[in-house]
Amino acid sequence: MGAARFWIVSFIVAIAFLLLTRGLIGNEYYFFAAYQVLQFIVLATAWNILGGYTGYTNFGTGAFFAVGAYSAVVLHKLTSLPLPVMMLVGGVTSGIVGFGMGYLTLRLRGVFFAIATLALAIVAQTLIVNWDFVGGSRGIYVIRPQQSPIYGSYIQYLYSLMLALTWISVAIARTIERSTLGLGFNAIRDDEQAAEAAGVPTLQLKLISTTLSGALMGMSGAPLPYYVTYLDPASSFNLSYAVNSVAMPMIGGMTSWIGPVVGAVLLGTIQQLATVTISSALNLLIVGVLLIVFVVIAPNGIVGLVQSRQRARLR
Amino acid sequence: MPASILEVRGLGKRFGGFVALEGINLTVAAGERLGLIGPNGSGKSTLVNCLSGTLHHDSGTAVFDGHAIDGMPAFQRTRLGLARSFQLPKPFRSLNLVDNLRIPLLYTVNARHGARLSAAAIDERCRALLADVGLADKALHLPRDLTQVEMRKLELARAVASAPRLLFADEAMAGLSPSEVEEILLVLFRLNEQGITIVLIEHIMRAVMSFSTRLVVLVAGQKIADGSPQEAIRNPEVERAYLGE
Amino acid sequence: MISLDLAVNAIVSGLLLGGFYAAVTVGVTISFGMLDIVNIAHPAFIMLGSFVAYIVNSSFGIDPILIGVVMAPVFFLVGMAVYQIYYYAFERRGEESIQGLAFFFGLLFVGEVGLILVFGVDYRFVEAPYIGPSLHLGFVDLPLRMLIPFLVSLLMLAMLQVFLGRTFIGRAILAVSQDRLALQLMAANPSRVKRIAFGISIATASVAGALLIIIQPVEPSIGRDYIGRIFAICVLGGMTSFPGMLAGAVLIGVAESITATFYGPSWAPAVAFGFLLLTLAVRPAGILGR
Numbered sequence: 001m002g003a004a005r006f007w008i009v010s011f012i013v014a015i016a017f018l019l020l021t022r023g024l025i026g027n028e029y030y031f032f033a034a035y036q037v038l039q040f041i042v043l044a045t046a047w048n049i050l051g052g053y054t055g056y057t058n059f060g061t062g063a064f065f066a067v068g069a070y071s072a073v074v075l076h077k078l079t080s081l082p083l084p085v086m087m088l089v090g091g092v093t094s095g096i097v098g099f100g101m102g103y104l105t106l107r108l109r110g111v112f113f114a115i116a117t118l119a120l121a122i123v124a125q126t127l128i129v130n131w132d133f134v135g136g137s138r139g140i141y142v143i144r145p146q147q148s149p150i151y152g153s154y155i156q157y158l159y160s161l162m163l164a165l166t167w168i169s170v171a172i173a174r175t176i177e178r179s180t181l182g183l184g185f186n187a188i189r190d191d192e193q194a195a196e197a198a199g200v201p202t203l204q205l206k207l208i209s210t211t212l213s214g215a216l217m218g219m220s221g222a223p224l225p226y227y228v229t230y231l232d233p234a235s236s237f238n239l240s241y242a243v244n245s246v247a248m249p250m251i252g253g254m255t256s257w258i259g260p261v262v263g264a265v266l267l268g269t270i271q272q273l274a275t276v277t278i279s280s281a282l283n284l285l286i287v288g289v290l291l292i293v294f295v296v297i298a299p300n301g302i303v304g305l306v307q308s309r310q311r312a313r314l315r
Numbered sequence: 316m317p318a319s320i321l322e323v324r325g326l327g328k329r330f331g332g333f334v335a336l337e338g339i340n341l342t343v344a345a346g347e348r349l350g351l352i353g354p355n356g357s358g359k360s361t362l363v364n365c366l367s368g369t370l371h372h373d374s375g376t377a378v379f380d381g382h383a384i385d386g387m388p389a390f391q392r393t394r395l396g397l398a399r400s401f402q403l404p405k406p407f408r409s410l411n412l413v414d415n416l417r418i419p420l421l422y423t424v425n426a427r428h429g430a431r432l433s434a435a436a437i438d439e440r441c442r443a444l445l446a447d448v449g450l451a452d453k454a455l456h457l458p459r460d461l462t463q464v465e466m467r468k469l470e471l472a473r474a475v476a477s478a479p480r481l482l483f484a485d486e487a488m489a490g491l492s493p494s495e496v497e498e499i500l501l502v503l504f505r506l507n508e509q510g511i512t513i514v515l516i517e518h519i520m521r522a523v524m525s526f527s528t529r530l531v532v533l534v535a536g537q538k539i540a541d542g543s544p545q546e547a548i549r550n551p552e553v554e555r556a557y558l559g560e
Numbered sequence: 561m562i563s564l565d566l567a568v569n570a571i572v573s574g575l576l577l578g579g580f581y582a583a584v585t586v587g588v589t590i591s592f593g594m595l596d597i598v599n600i601a602h603p604a605f606i607m608l609g610s611f612v613a614y615i616v617n618s619s620f621g622i623d624p625i626l627i628g629v630v631m632a633p634v635f636f637l638v639g640m641a642v643y644q645i646y647y648y649a650f651e652r653r654g655e656e657s658i659q660g661l662a663f664f665f666g667l668l669f670v671g672e673v674g675l676i677l678v679f680g681v682d683y684r685f686v687e688a689p690y691i692g693p694s695l696h697l698g699f700v701d702l703p704l705r706m707l708i709p710f711l712v713s714l715l716m717l718a719m720l721q722v723f724l725g726r727t728f729i730g731r732a733i734l735a736v737s738q739d740r741l742a743l744q745l746m747a748a749n750p751s752r753v754k755r756i757a758f759g760i761s762i763a764t765a766s767v768a769g770a771l772l773i774i775i776q777p778v779e780p781s782i783g784r785d786y787i788g789r790i791f792a793i794c795v796l797g798g799m800t801s802f803p804g805m806l807a808g809a810v811l812i813g814v815a816e817s818i819t820a821t822f823y824g825p826s827w828a829p830a831v832a833f834g835f836l837l838l839t840l841a842v843r844p845a846g847i848l849g850r
Contacts, residue, residue: 057661104841110657111598112840115791119833122788126830137826180421187407187418193369194405199393199423199477239784243669250662255409281676288670292663296649299659 006174014167018160031159035227037268038162039220043241044248044260045169046216051246052254053182054209055189056110060101060117061245063124064094064214066236068221073134073231076142082149083161087222094218095211097124102210106203118242125237139232142225158223169216173257185209217245240284244271247291253303262302320345320481320512321366321397326375328358328365335361336536339375343481343514348507350527350544351516354556357533359516360402363483367399368392380480394423398479402486404466406458412469413454416441416476423477441476448472448502464495471502481512488519496522524548532556565699570821571814576706578813580775582806583713584768584786585793586720587761592791593799594737595754597646601664602790603783604671605635605762609769610684610778611675617686624686625712628770632763639762642667643755651751668783675780685777709771716767720760721802733757737800785829792836811835 043061050056068090075086105116129137148157176182184205187195196202225231244267252263267287274283298305321343328336336358343349353359364370366377368389377384379397407415420437432440445451448468453460461469467487474482484503488496500522507513517523523530523544530547532540534556540547547553584606591599612631613624650660685691690704724730732753772778789812796808812832820828 051658055658057658059665104837108840111661112795114598114661115600115787116837116840119788119792119836122784122833123830123837126827129826183410183414183418184422186409190407190409191405194401194407194473195418196389197367197369197393197399197401198419198473199390199426200418201388201390201422203388239669239672243665246662246665250659254658279677281673285670285673285677288666288673292666292670295659295662295666296645299649 003178007171010167010170014163017163028153028155031153031155033272035155035159035162036272037265038159038166040244040248040264040268041166041261042162042169042220043217043245044252044264045166045173045257046213046220047245048249048254048257048260049173049176049185049216050209050213052249052259053176053185053189054206055185055192056206056209057114057246058117058210058213059114059242059246060121060124061217062237062239062241063117063121064097064217065221065224065241066128066233067094067097067124068218069224069231069236070128070134071218072222073140073142073225076225077133083157083223083226087161087165087219090222091215091219094221095215097218098210098212098214099207101214102207106206121237121242125233128233128237135232137233139230140225141230144226144229154226158227161223162220165216165219169220170257170261172212172216173260177257181205181208240287243284243287243291247287247294249301251290251294251301253301255300256303259301259303266302318345319343320380322376322378323366324376326362326365326372326377328361328370328372328374334536336365336372339533339538341531341538341541343512345480345512346507346510347512348503348526348528349512349514350523350530351514351533352518352520352523352530353533356535357556358536359533360485361536362533363399363485363514363516367397367483369399390422393419393477393479394426396478396480397483398474398477398481399483400470400474400485400487402489404458404470406461406466406469406473408458411455411457412445412450413438413441415458415469415473416444419473419477444472444476447475447505449498464491464498467491467499468502471499471506475506475511479511481514482506483514483516485516486518487515488517488522500526566821567818568699569701570817572700572702573706574814574817575810576702576710576813577775577817578810579710579713579806580706580768580771580809581789581793581813582809583709583716583764583771585790585797585805585809586717586802587764587768588790588794589797589800589802589805590733590761590764591758593794594733595757596737597643597754597758598661599664599758599761600661600787600791601667601671602761602765603786604668605638605765606769606772606786607675607778607780607783608671609635609766610773611679611769611780612766613770613773614684614686614778617688618684621687623688624770624774625708625767628767632766635766636759636763639759640755642762643758647751647755668787672780672783679780681779681781683777683779684773686773688774691774705774709774712767712771716764717802717806720764729753729756785832788829788833788836792832792839795836795839 043065047058047061050058071090071093072086075081075089101117101120105113108116128134134140144154146154148154150157150160176185184195184200187198187200188202188205192202224236248263248267249260250263251267252261253259267290270286271283274286294301319342321341323339323341326336326339339362351359361370365372368384368387371386379392379395382395384392407418417437420432420440425431442451442454445454448471450465450468450472453465458466458469471484471487488499491499496519503513503515503526515523515526527544530540530542530544531538532547532550532553539552539556540550588599588602591597591602609628609631613627616622616627617624646660646663649663690708693704695702695704695707724734733756736750736753736757793805793808793812796811797805812835815835816828816831819831
């Protein structure tokens with residue numbers, strides 16, 4: 001769809017979700033569940049900028065997410081800044097971590113990069129576990145404010161913020177996809193040596209990719225302390241964030257912004273349903289199994305399947 | 316005396332204990348057609364990698380078009396005008412042919428000082444480049460739909476898209492049939508006529524002899540001959556290297 | 561004031577641990593170092609080995625090392641099956657990078673969650689006569705529950721080294737790791753050889769898992785700590801060399817042991833990962849070079 005149409009349609013969809021759901025004020029559960037799904041859309045989209053577009057697999061999503069969350073905790077204890085500002089700060093700190101990670105791993109072949117991201121996540125977790133100011137391994141309690149700065153309950157406020165962030169992330173992803181930057185990312189993914197030989201400044205682009213991806217992940221983690229009210233390293237660095245942020249773009253499709261959205265909505269909703277009906281451990285199993293199945297059978301994800309069916313029909 | 320576009324002094328490269336190149340001195344004159352030959356493992360590709368920036372040499376200096384390029388990242392060398400094609404074609408597999416050529420145009424040509432090409436101009440130039448190598452009808456195809464020789468042509472076209480002054484053509488004809496070799500040679504001759512200095516690294520002697528105005532021979536990491544093709548072949552050391560003792 | 565007693569025991573303990581870490585890593589040295597298959601799910605197979613040893617030991621009282629050895633052929637078959645899927649899905653299509661990685665990541669995750677669902681998150685341990693007693697040499701303690709796995713590890717490494725160097729299949733595996741094309745020209749099918757090699761790499765996990773549960777009680781999420789250790793050791797060791805791997809394993813074992821003794825166990829997981837990052841940044845060819 002063309003640029004103008006995208007902006008208008010997506011904006012309308014976002015506003016629609018915002019306004020129409022005001023009527024659900026009584027049913028808090030919708031906002032809890034939707035917040036989670038939106039959060040996943042942001043994580044999946046952010047992951048895909050580095051993973052799907054640039055070809056670098058990041059297993060350390062939990063680290064960036066948690067850095068955003070813990071940045072918010074620090075700000076909450078030291079200041080009384082409004083949450084959107086905390087989200088920006090979370091984004092900046094995670095962005096710096098992303099930049100640092102990119103800089104340290106810039107010479108690594110794809111596989112070693114992935115393992116290094118995992119290493120980074122463990123190191124970051126160990127640092128937080130040993131930092132008493134934010135609660136260490138015991139965790140920390142955060143009081144959710146009674147009043148929402150806009151309308152409705154605080155949970156609805158969190159939901160609106162996450163909705164806005166989702167719209168921004170998807171818009172960024174789509175803009176990159178069609179730009180010179182996106183083409184450069186793709187060249188790096190397809191053949192980094194050839195890209196460098198063709199004049200692409202691969203180091204700079206990789207740093208942009210890791211920083212941007214990390215920043216968006218951090219921003220999605222900043223509201224978490226208010227959402228869960230109890231934050232501890234085990235849950236915020238949880239490997240389930242890593243698996244989900246890998247599985248959603250893979251299952252949805254990695255070549256365009258639509259894939260992570262489709263994957264996140266699909267898997268996110270399944271997990272919400274499963275958590276309510278079965279156990280939460282089993283729903284993680286489902287994600288893992290789906291990941292394996294899709295990766296083996298449909299490596300280009302759902303979007304890829306749709307595209308090849310379209311192409312077959314054209315012949 | 317034609318201006319020299321590339322000056323290499325005492326270039327050396329080792330991999331651990333293995334000396335791949337040692338004390339290489341080389342001067343490439345602007346506009347010439349230089350042939351670079353040598354037995355397998357003599358260091359030809361390593362030399363190309365070191366000069367193009369894919370690898371960094373350990374010792375010696377290289378000056379391209381007046382700029383010292385020691386330690387310079389590959390993309391900057393390309394922007395200076397030093398391009399190379401890869402021995403095994405490395406196309407951007409998920410992009411169609413037009414987009415494959417768009418990359419060097421966006422990232423090299425547009426990155427240089429001077430007029431930036433508009434999107435329409437870039438598109439036009441991509442198609443013109445494809446037409447030059449006879450790939451115009453496959454413009455929107457993906458690289459996997461190409462034959463071997465077409466991949467080689469795409470590889471050359473992409474190197475040329477960066478509007479280079481010097482092109483290293485690294486074994487662009489290996490494994491091709493005689494008529495296909497002719498096709499590639501014609502492309503290279505035409506590029507040279509347009510003013511691009513070409514260094515041809517090749518095993519196919521017929522092609523090298525007919526193409527080169529000067530021949531450099533590498534054996535075991537060292538230069539053992541440098542002169543007109545006829546002279547270089549008659550050099551007894553070169554004979555020994557190719558035919559054995 | 562650093563107590564000499566404490567320091568020496570920490571080092572000895574680290575040495576014994578290092579030998580065990582080599583057994584844990586040898587499977588990945590084969591699959592990743594030699595075959596270029598990024599099996600980050602290897603810790604999941606080790607945990608599987610630990611829990612298999614736990615079940616059989618707690619039901620029948622059989623010695624865990626014996627269980628590990630007897631189950632190795634089963635793990636070998638499982639490994640071959642996994643490779644078949646990997647080959648069919650990725651290697652054959654030539655797209656080995658992101659999707660292959662995601663495949664093994666999925667396996668790692670499914671393995672851990674599967675074990676949690678079946679066994680829960682409680683720590684499990686085995687019983688054997690050598691778990692408990694220690695040898696005492698002066699002020700140095702040699703707990704048998706660490707000494708025996710150390711010796712078994714070295715034995716397994718030696719046997720593998722002999723296998724790779726002296727048997728036909730072993731040498732074919734070494735050949736594949738160095739030059740796939742040459743092997744094809746010799747009319748040996750590389751994927752058949754790789755399948756056997758991958759099977760062997762998983763078979764080592766059976767033994768390594770049994771050794772692990774002797775050294776310490778296990779619960780399913782321990783596997784995650786081992787990802788970093790395994791790849792850190794593999795890279796430190798230069799990817800394909802057994803002696804290098806052993807050196808790297810001992811280095812990390814000692815570093816972890818000293819860190820745990822003097823700074824507390826909560827810092828230990830970061831040690832291996834820290835080493836890994838450092839090695840990758842500074843000297844990717846490993847400590848003994850390639």
